[in-house]
Amino acid sequence: MPKTRYVGRHRPAARPSRGRQIVVPVALLSSTVAAGLVIHDTGTTELNPEAVAMKNVSNAGTGAGVSDPDVLAAATGSRVGARSSRDLAGQARTVIAGATQTATQTAGEAQAAADKAAAAKAAAKAERERAIAAAQRWVSPVSGYxxxxxxxxxxxxxxxxxxxxxxxxxxxxxxxxxxxxxxxxxxxxxxxxxxxxxxxxxxxxxxxxxxxxxxxxxxxxxxxxxxxxxxxxxxxxxxxxxxxxxxxxxxxxxxxxxxxxxxxx
Ligand SMILES: [Zn+2]
Known part of the structure; x- marks a missing residue:
């Protein structure tokens, strides 16, 4: 981190400035300081400590990649979380597909059983009807007459x-x-x-x-x-x-x- 040098008179912050206080935008300040330019003013040239802090933050934010471990951990955690979510979704789809297949098979088996029961019922009914028809048939009283x-x-x-x-x-x-x-x-x-x-x-x-x-x-x-x-x-x-x-x-x-x-x- 380059040292920031200030040119001009410094006065205690507690005392009000007689001249115009300059607040330089962070971006401009950064480029100005980086170029080694000296800021001159008729009155005082003063960099507010808060602006310096802002500059540092700005540099950190625009630096070559994020190095904050917490940020990295959070980002990594997000990727892991996203991956886990995809895995869970995949597992859920597998479970749903399995359940659907099982339900389809169960429905098929139930239908087959119902068909079998219906066939048995129809056969029993046909047998009863044959038995009734046989019992209720009429025959000749005597043969050879x-x-x-x-x-x-x-x-x-x-x-x-x-x-x-x-x-x-x-x-x-x-x-x-x-x-x-x-x-x-x-x-x-x-x-x-x-x-x-x-x-x-x-x-x-x-x-x-x-x-x-x-x-x-x-x-x-x-x-x-x-x-x-x-x-x-x-x-x-x-x-x-x-x-x-x-x-x-x-x-x-x-x-x-x-x-x-x-x-x-
Ligand atoms: Zn008779």
Whole structure:
């Protein structure tokens, strides 16, 4: 640091100056002093100590680089801090990307599980529907028959049935799923007689059997053999006398009813 030399008279600062006090701008002062010029004034030439201090500060600020350790440390700290911030941001992006991927995978797995459950549910529903359809199907009461007396008046008397002539011992089937509501000997001429109430409320009467295979209260399935045909009771020949009573009410012509249920006799 160059020594600053002052030319002129100096007086104690406590005493007011008679002449004009010159306050030289720091930049001008710096260049003036550096050039070794002497400032002359008619009165006094005095450099305020504060201006000298300002000059020093100015020189330090405009010098070749910052040497203040605190400033350097602060600047270095800022760079380190900035780097750390970038690192943290990068780590955060990695974490977010990982979390996003995990969330996507989790969502995919959940969707797959949901699809699987839905498929299982649909399969179970289809199976139930197949089981119901199987249980509710209608079948022919007897095979190997010939149609004889039909529904209507016969010999002056109502015959509310369809007679199916067949050899004694032919299998007599339940028409669908249902419950046996009567199985026994009829005192009204039906011989060995069986009545079945089906799932839709329809009741079938099957008469003149040689043998019964079911009892009252028994559950039967479509096509199940419930009796063997015969010629018992008031019968003029081996046959199955079939009556159809919708909802357990009055008998209706069997052939149209059977046809409406997919059975063409
Ligand atoms: Zn009959």
């Amino acid at each position: 010939s149609l004889t007396s039909g529904f209507g008046f016969r010999w002056g008397k109502m015959h509310p049935a369809q007679d199916l002539a067949c050899p004694v011992g032919s299998s007599v089937h339940a028409l669908s799923s249902g419950t046996v509501v009567f199985a026994g000997w009829s005192t009204e001429g039906y011989g060995n007689f069986v009545k079945i109430r089906y799932w839709d409320g329809t009741v079938s009467w099957m008469a003149h059997n040689s043998r019964l295979l079911v009892s009252v209260g028994e559950q039967v399935s479509p096509g199940q053999v419930v009796a063997y045909s015969g010629n018992t009771g008031h019968s003029t020949g081996p046959h199955v006398h079939l009556e159809i009573h919708p909802e357990g009410g009055a008998a209706v012509p069997p052939l149209p009813w059977l046809a409406a249920h997919g059975i063409d006799l």
